[in-house]
Every structure is written in structure tokens, then in C-alpha cells.
Amino acid sequence: MAALIQAVQVTRAFGGLVAVNSVDFSVRRGQMKALIGPNGAGKSTLLNLLTGITPVTSGDIIIDGSSIRGRPAFHAATLGLARTFQNVRLFENMTVIENVMVGCHSWTRQGIASGALRWIGHWREERLIIEESHRQLGRVGLEAEAGADAASLPFGKQRMLEIARALAGHPQVLMLDEPASGLSTRETAELSSLLRQIVSEGVTVLLVDHDMQFVMDISDEVTVLDQGRTIAEGTPEQVQSDAAVIAAYLGTEPN
Numbered sequence: 645m646a647a648l649i650q651a652v653q654v655t656r657a658f659g660g661l662v663a664v665n666s667v668d669f670s671v672r673r674g675q676m677k678a679l680i681g682p683n684g685a686g687k688s689t690l691l692n693l694l695t696g697i698t699p700v701t702s703g704d705i706i707i708d709g710s711s712i713r714g715r716p717a718f719h720a721a722t723l724g725l726a727r728t729f730q731n732v733r734l735f736e737n738m739t740v741i742e743n744v745m746v747g748c749h750s751w752t753r754q755g756i757a758s759g760a761l762r763w764i765g766h767w768r769e770e771r772l773i774i775e776e777s778h779r780q781l782g783r784v785g786l787e788a789e790a791g792a793d794a795a796s797l798p799f800g801k802q803r804m805l806e807i808a809r810a811l812a813g814h815p816q817v818l819m820l821d822e823p824a825s826g827l828s829t830r831e832t833a834e835l836s837s838l839l840r841q842i843v844s845e846g847v848t849v850l851l852v853d854h855d856m857q858f859v860m861d862i863s864d865e866v867t868v869l870d871q872g873r874t875i876a877e878g879t880p881e882q883v884q885s886d887a888a889v890i891a892a893y894l895g896t897e898p899n
Contacts (some may be wrong), residue, residue, distance in 0.1 A: 646709075649708075651703065651706075652703055652705075652706065653702070653703040654667045654668075654703035655701045655702045655703055656689055656693055656698060656699075662872055663689040664690050665871075672848075673848055675865060676839065676851075676865075677867070678866045679850065679866075680868055681892065682870060682892055682893060685870050686869050686871070688821055691852060695725055695727055695819065696716070707725065721750055721813070724815050725815060726810035726813050726817070727818070727820070727821065728821060732799070732802045733806070734806065735794060738793075739791055739793060740781065740790050740792050740797065741791065742794075743794050744777040744780055744781060747780075747808075778790065784808045784838065800828060816847065817848045817849075818842065818848070818850070819849075819850045820839075820849065822854065823835060824853050832855065839862060860884065861880075865879060866878065868888075875888045
């Protein structure tokens with residue numbers, strides 16, 4: 645199956661620091677793929693490159709057959725990419741449901757004029773946005789907190805709110821940066837169930853996380869970065885037994 649996301653010999657340098665170094669990477673449609681590696685391996689930088697937030701120094705990023713090199717960051721969203729961040733990013737002065745409503749912008753069509761003129765199409769779309777936002781809140785267990793201030797939620801629920809907002813955009817690819825970080829065992833299990841459901845509905849998932857049990861239990865395929873380079877790729881079982889991966893995590897030289 646052709647890759648939905650493809651990085652071709654991608655390099656990103658920040659001055660003299662090469663954070664991602666000639667990486668080839670791909671994600672197939674319908675896949676649950678994980679990107680792992682020690683701290684500073686270049687994982688979040690690669691996610692930023694794949695979504696166009698950070699431009700590549702060299703190489704190319706191809707999403708669903710379309711290169712995003714040199715395009716503005718919002719272009720990736722128009723191709724169906726949505727993501728969450730390592731540090732939760734919410735509109736803290738807005739309610740929980742208002743945060744999710746923001747995520748619907750990628751498929752809405754009515755503009756300022758229709759709202760100002762109170763056209764019927766505007767109200768129909770507004771109703772659809774509210775219904776979709778409630779649906780996504782229900783999926784992540786936050787329906788009861790719809791009217792609460794986003795800033796008032798505990799950390800684990802803020803992470804789930806970020807995912808609900810991303811899903812509200814009807815993405816074909818959901819990218820998650822450290823989604824299990826700070827979650828309890830119960831919350832991590834709920835996240836696993838949610839992600840499996842999302843993939844079963846046809847959404848492709850790419851995640852970065854340090855919780856190895858979570859990653860290995862849920863992933864179809866795992867790519868391992870170390871010092872900006874790919875050192876291993878394969879099934880969870882293959883990666884866990886790879887000498888280079890073990891060495892990278894333990895700080896020893898592979899045999």
C-alpha cells in the first residue's frame with residue numbers, strides 16, 4: 645500500500661545542531677504507527693516537519709501525494725492532518741466545548757458575511773458544529789464538562805480535550821505527541837481503547853510517546869530515532885529485541 649505520509653531524506657538543522665539527519669520515514673493509510681527514541685532523538689522535530697510547522701533544511705515531505713515543502717503550516721491541515729502537542733495547548737479563556745468547536749474550522753464553509761446577515765446556512769452550520777463538538781466530547785468522556793472552563797480541567801482531561809479538538813476536524817491523519825504523558829493507568833487504558841476505535845474508523849494514527857508498554861501494546865509498526873537518525877523499524881516485537889535500540893536506551897554500544 646502506498647504511503648499516506650512520506651519523509652524523503654529529510655534533514656533539519658538549527659545552526660550547527662542537526663536535529664533530524666537524512667531520515668526516510670513513511671506511514672501507511674490506516675496504520676497505527678509509533679515514533680520512539682531517547683530524549684533529544686528528534687521525534688518532536690520530525691512531527692513538526694511532517695506537519696509543516698518547521699520547514700525542512702533539505703529533503704521533502706509528501707502528504708497523500710502532495711509535497712508540503714515551502715508551503716505554510718496550515719496547508720497540512722487542508723490535506724487532513726491534525727495533531728496534539730507535547731505541552732498541552734488549549735484556549736484557556738474558553739470553555740471546553742468552545743475549544744472543540746475551534747477544531748471544526750477545517751470543514752466549515754460559512755463566513756463572516758453569512759453570520760452578520762444571519763443567513764439560514766450559518767445557523768445550520770452552527771448547529772452542526774455544536775452537535776459534532778458534543779459528539780467528540782462524549783467520545784473522550786468529557787461531555788459532562790462541556791460548559792466548564794478549559795483551564796479548570798485536570799491535566800489528564802486537558803490532554804483528552806486536545807484529542808477531541810483534533811478529531812472534530814475530521815482528519816485522515818491524527819498525530820499525537822506524548823499523549824500518555826501524565827496520564828494515570830486507567831486514563832492510559834482509556835486512551836488506548838479510543839485510539840483503536842479511531843483507527844477502526846479509518847483514521848491513520850502516528851504517535852510519539854515514552855510509555856513503552858503503551859506504545860508496544862497499541863502499535864502496528866514502530867520507528868526508532870537516535871541522535872536524529874533512524875536506527876530501527878519494524879513490529880513492536882522486532883524493535884524490542886533490536887541490539888541498536890537496546891543500546892540507545894541503555895547508553896551502551898551495540899554488539
